[in-house]
Amino acid sequence: MKTSEATLPGTLPLQRLTRETFAPFGDVIELDGARHFPINSGTTERYHDLARVDVTDDGGRPLINLFRAQPHALPVDIRMMERHPLGSQAFIPLTPCRYLIVVAPAGELDASQLRGFWTDAWQGVNYAKGVWHHPLLALDRVSDFLVVDRGGEQHNCDEQDLPQPLRLALPETFPERVGSAEIVA
Template sequence: MKTLHVERLTREAFVPFGDVIELDGARHFPINGGTTERYHDLANVDVTEHGGRPLVNLFRAQPRALPIEITMMERHPLGSQAFIPLTARRYLVVVAPAGEFDPARMRAFWSDGWQGVNYAKGVWHHPLLALEQVSDFVVVDRGGEQPNCDEFSLTEAWRLQFEASVELAQ
C-alpha cells in the first residue's frame, strides 16, 4: 500500500486545486453602518458552463475512522464545488490536478475546521473526510441537465499518513 502525507491546508499550497476559503488575509470592509464586517469574494464559483446554475446545499458528513485509505476520487468537469464548514471541526482534503488522473500527483491536506475549500472545475478530489464528529458543510456547486460527476477507482489503495506534530483523534 502506498502512503500519502497529509499537510497543513494553506492558500499557497492549494492554488493548483482551487481556493482556500478563510478569513485570514481576506479582503474585508465594514458594511451596514459599521455593524458588520464583510469578507469579500472568498472563492471563484464557476458553475454557469452549458447553462448551469449555482446550488446551495448542506452536507452532513459522518466521521471517518483512522487510518483512512483512499481508493477512489471524483471530479466535476462542468463546475467548481465549494465546501464551507459550519463548525470548527478538522477535516481532510485529498486532491489531484484536473486532467487525466495521476495518483502520483495526489496531495492531502488537513483543515483547521474554519477553512473551507473551493475545488476548481475538473479537479479530482475525494468525497468529504470528516474526523471525530458528524460535521456540517454548506456546499455551493453546479446544478444543470448535464452529468457533472466522474468517479475513478484507484488500482491500489493509498493510506493517509500524518506528521507526528498533527494530533487527530484515533
C-alpha cells in the same frame, strides 16, 4: 499513522492546508488574510470574494446545499476519486471540525500526482472545475458543510478507482484539538 511511519509505498503524506499549497487545485476559504470591510453602518464585517465560483458553463446554475458528513476513523485509506468537469465545488464547515482533503490536478487522473491536506477548525475549500478530489473526509464527529456547486441537466460527476488503496499519513503536528472543541483522535 504518522508521517515518520509512512515511508512505504501506498501512503500519501498530508500537509497543512494553505492558500499557497492549495492554489493549483482551487481556493482556500478562510477569514485570515482575506479582504474585508465594514458594511451596514459598521455593524457587520464583510469578507469579500473568498472563492471563484465557476458553475455557469452549458447553462449551469449555482446551488447551495448542506452536506452532513459522517466521521471517518483513523487511519483513513482512500480507494477512489471524483471530479466535477462542469463546475467548481465549495465546502465550508458550519462548525469547527477537522477534515482531510485529497486532490489531483484536472485532466486524466494520475495517482502519482495526488496531494493530501489537513485543515484547521474553520477553513473551507473550493475545488476548481475538473479537479479530482476525494469525497468529504470528516473526522471525530458528524460535521455539517455548506456546499456551493453546479446544478444543471448535464452529467457533472465522474468517479474513478485508484490503482491501489492509499493510506493517508498524518504528520506529527496533526492537531488533536480544533479551536475550543475537544477532539479525540
